[in-house]
Amino acid sequence: MSERVRQAQVGIVGGGPAGMAAASALAARGRSVVVLDEGQRAGGQIFRQLPPGVAPPAGVSEPPSHDHGHELIDAFEGAQVELVSGATVWDSKPGRLWFEHAGESHLLECERILLAPGAMDRCIPFPGWTLPGVTTAGALQVMVRGFGVKPGRRALVVGSGPLLLPTVTALLAAGVEVVAALEASSRWNALRALPGVIGNGARLREAMWYMKQLVRAGVKLRWGWTVLRCEGDRHVERAVIAKVDGQGRPRLGTERTIEVDVVGAGFGLVPAIELGLLLGCDSRHLAARGGHCLVVDEQQRTTIDGVFAAGEIGGIGGAEVASAEGALAAAAIDHSLGGPAVSEPLVKQARAERRASDAMLRAFAPLPGLYQLANDDTIVCRCEDVPLSEARAAAELHGRSSRAIKVGCRAGMGPCQARICGPSLQQLATADPACEMDVPVVRVPVKPVRASTIVNAPG
Template sequence: MSGTVFDLAVVGAGPAGLSAAVVAAETGLRVALIDAGTQTGGQYWRHPDEHHLDAFAQPEHTGHHHWGHYRDLRDRLRRQVAAGRVDHRAGRQVWRTDGPGDAAAFLLRTTAVAGRDAVSPDERAIRARRVVLAPGAYDRQLPLPGWTLPGVMAAGGVQAMLKANQVRAGRRAVVAGTGPFLLSVAAGLARAGVEVVAVCEANALSRWAATPVRALQEPGKLLEGAGYAATFLRERIPLRTRSVVTRISGDGRVSHVTIGRVDAAGRVRLGSERTVEADLVALGWGFTPQLELVVGIGARTRVDVDGSLVAVVDDDQRTSVPGVYAAGEATGIGGAVQSCAEGELAALAAAIDAGFGVPSARARGLRRRIARGRRFAVGMHRASPIPAAWSTWLEDDTLVCRCEEVPVSAVRRTVGDLAADDARDVRVTARPGMGMCQGRVCGFALSCLVSEQTGRPAGSADLEPLVRRPVGTPIRVADIAALAPAAAPVAPADPDDPVAPAGVAPADLAALGKESS
């Protein structure tokens, strides 16, 4: 299998990647599907262990939307795997993608996810003539006093526990942030028996009235919203608009949450704060696309309406790198239905580029569907922005980077006293984003704080350094060692030069280190 060159490699098995892999295989391409999950579905369709469903009290579809579509995709994938047209590499992460070069094939270097057995050196590398990147996204977070206490979780993490394990993360919850996702999380918690003390939406719902045409682009979303409203009424969940969590406190874990009313800019109104008891706080400020592989391969990016860095694609999901396509949240946060359509269109574009005949009417229909979804996404982002004055909630000792324990005062001091004028300068000087998560949690907040201090909005050139990593995910030392063929140690020509590890070619080390400066 190590010598196989696939027609297409798909990275990610969420809505976009799963759709891309299935459609590409059905079109006739030989596909490698690589995903960190042991089951397909990604974060959106995360569900209980399919081999032990009898161990769970509720059916696997509990809490899901569009489950019928997922089951159809899953069944179609299984048929393609059985027919030998899809090689599904589960429990694997791509940590680097190299361009085709002389071999006319991309090289995707993979590693086993934590807790999984390491794979053989021959299986670590996957070669493909074309690549669809569908890496998904992760929860966007903003720091606030007390957010590092146990019991404070990302809203997506709370929902993942419900979907995959049917486990409640607490008994009394406050759900806070902005955007429709808060409603989904709160409704799921309530249905699971959690008392939802409050749902704090930072923006006014009237903001949706500013873009009524965009809101009507997705009637299915309106039906979902009606379902959430019914749950809120039935469970008596209080929805507090123009409200935010300003402080979380407790001795060893969350016990009290302070909630305050804010103005249109996000400044807390004097005398509006009150404290409620809770043992769980679910925070969600939208999502951040996972762009390590997109930036690493050299594809162009732009800043989207919500301030996220996203991949630039044409009308058929092609990136600026020939042979590389992007689909799903990597091109802009738009939801599962949008991601499915983008994944399918990317697969059709790859098939066309490979010389396979594809009905043009099918592609045209997908383009119209995607355009409609993007119009809705723009309206959603404009109705649910990050409050402009969110940094006024912070105190000097509030941690921006929890990995490296960097407080907000250090970030502001680095900009004000040391004249650091972009997020990268602050990162290398004060070390926010230099810990285990490599800025995945704090990167957005850091860029916002630096922009506020400098008075200069962050562009793609400012945000790309926060996600540019020669090693896109934590890997084993054995994965580095496997880069080189079995050979004698490479000795340096000059004794003062750094010595390459035994058996590792200098060119491979140079490739890994060229972006670190």
């Protein structure tokens, strides 16, 4: 792309299920659409595609939900939509999205903005989590499904939530031995999700597919287990795992040591709401949906005029919620531009998907005991290298707010802008997992970009 300022009726941030569904639907209604996506190809994190020329080994199958992913991608690629891959959006005002692309500074002027940036893995610090070879669960999926790279020989998958299963199957597809797959939530908690899953054919088929893959590979998903620490010299070499109680607190005497060379840890997902906050949109804290979520109404409108949001940004819900909300947002945006009224089935579909997802997430409610895994020396802010002891001292001396903790020990002041430490920093620093969570503080640039990008920003 050459012009540094371009116009479209609708600017969409994110090329995952929500962004793709919305873009295709808007294009079908004759709207001009530009999608800004940070990845290399459409699909988002959930439907990552291998680059052209790379093929998985024969015999590797995909879960049933990926049929839906292929449909979304095919429709999106066949639509009259401009996709800008590798675009980092760093500032926004209603009607304007500033982004960096190939080292250049660009501006998209649009009548409507749709925020569909997705989510990221929730990190809960434990001793040894900074060792190379210890990554998020999502990182391993990207490695295998996005690049055809084999993460290691022997893996531990640990955390909580439905995304542990695709992480296990990705590793199996890459020929990695999954030594242990540990879900911190208890089997008892899992039963709470059962009615919601059984009542939803697609979700039941999906769960059955994963279970079949695990059984075939001889991998047992252990409920009520987690990691206590990872050890190694310059790379992870072993992990100590243990049973946890219903609150996620480790049970003494159940420790076991396993030899691993790669660890994927994912304690659920956190909605990526920064751009919405920057635009002035209201948020609310919904622990069951991953933390701070953007407030949207029954037509995916945020509290700021002309700004819509769909998918994980309004609360963790998965790909089915995201695509249903994307389609709904497209209809609402079209209507706001003079198109026909939003049809009731679209609203109902999005609501039904949310209900199904909320029901499933009941199995993976946040466990306060997991915040006891870190010890005094465990790094909580990886950018600024701040150990838990310093974060605790800062909270005691300066106060329990995220701002006070930040001022006291620099935690959250690095380039990730507290995206990694923020979702657990207050719980850890105050030693109170039930503490009230501050809304993240956002600043421009919302993602670090080159100084020249900011200086040369058009408009």
